[in-house]
Amino acid sequence: MMSYTTNEMMTVAAARRLKNGAVCFVGIGLPSKAANLARLTSSPDVVLIYESGPIGAKPTVLPLSIGDGELAETADTVVPTGEIFRYWLQGGRIDVGFLGAAQVDKYGNINTTVVGDYFAPKVRLPGAGGAPEIAGSAKEVLIILKQGHRSFVDKLDFITSVGFGEGGDYRKQLGLPGKGPVGIITDLCIMEPEASTNEFIVTSLHPGVTREQVIENTGWAIRFADNVATTAEPTAVELDALRALEARTAAAHGGQVGGEA
Template identity: 60%
Template sequence: MMTVAAARSLTDGAACFVGIGLPSTAANLARRTHAPELVLVYESGTLGAKPDRLPLSIGDGELADTADSVVSVPEIFNYWLQPGRIDVGFLSGAQLDRFGNINSTVIGDDYANPRVRLPGAGGAPEIAASCGEVLVVMRQSTRSFVESIDFISSAGHGRGPGDRERLGLRGRGPVKVITDLGVLEPDPATRELTLTHLAPGVSVERVRAATGWELAVAERLVVQEPPSPAELRVLRALTATAEA
């Protein structure tokens, strides 16, 4: 459901900054179903990649072999990402707060001596700052959806309306947080994440129990459509190829 929900969020013709894992699967699913002109951009420097199978990493030769162009990593960031030429990017992390700020750096209040030191943000801050919009994909639990994150690795909506503009961030920030329980979207006025879609068979109570703050719920709550036969067929073919 997470992969299908992410794929459905991608529009035909958009330029998508893709990561390995679920984002890559979702982007390739979208390209093979409703968005054949989706432009896949991988951090390694491949523009317009059209892989016949799911890549094993951003350095997989399949991406370069099928790309419209291959450029350097600095050019990807300096020319394509930071000037706002990428429409949508995927992000995830260890922690997320009610305004879509992400932590992928440390767990614990003391940065110098944290309880857990995580891999870090990599290119995520630039994606969060400069993509036209961001899709966050994370499994939902009170461990990851917290009242206050320990470190802001990638900015979402700061502390509310106007924060992105004050910080000079180009893009709209997180427009959807896609989880295994449903979809959260920022409220137009407060920018606080609000539950707008439920996964099939999931209750509002279950989502609230997996959230570390008092979760707002949309007045018109929608139940997500289950995957279509076509989506399942393509998704199974993609994953079968990857496993092979």
């Protein structure tokens, strides 16, 4: 059995959620790493779209930004950004939006704007990009981020991208077409929205992780499903593909692995 890190477990678990043949709108950082791992392993026919215009991108190394030439050079085609959003996303042609976050709450709402007061923030974050539109219009959304008190908070300082708002049928009240987030994948566990309340609960613990660890690293009173599964360990094929991807990326970008943001 190969040894692996918690970050590798997180990336592998997220990659497995991406179905083969799905059209996926990919965020830079951890989502891009997981989506490209899926393309290299379980989902070779996944169609990766980035907001700068590449459709069917097949990068050999992870992009440092949406403007990375690797995306356009390896894509089936490149279209204007406006077409990506209007025709593909708002037109209902995106199966999965794959997003990262600085902070997330129990209803899958995302903050990537500020920590602290908006007008006098403690930290000014990278901002929204296309994430609000992806969260609103993609058929489904997957969220990937490392788990801790600073990232899993009871109340967001700013809602950049809406998940289930205040819970229940909040999305329906807003008239949003997408189903919203269907999974939050972390380095400790997998969470999914509870039926009716749409509050995220733990449905799978990664190997060796305890409930206490999850509770300690969550800023709200996290709840667990009646039957909590154990996430399957990464296979040698998955780990080899992930490590090779990271090594190629580090070599191409002078040590940066293009997926830790």
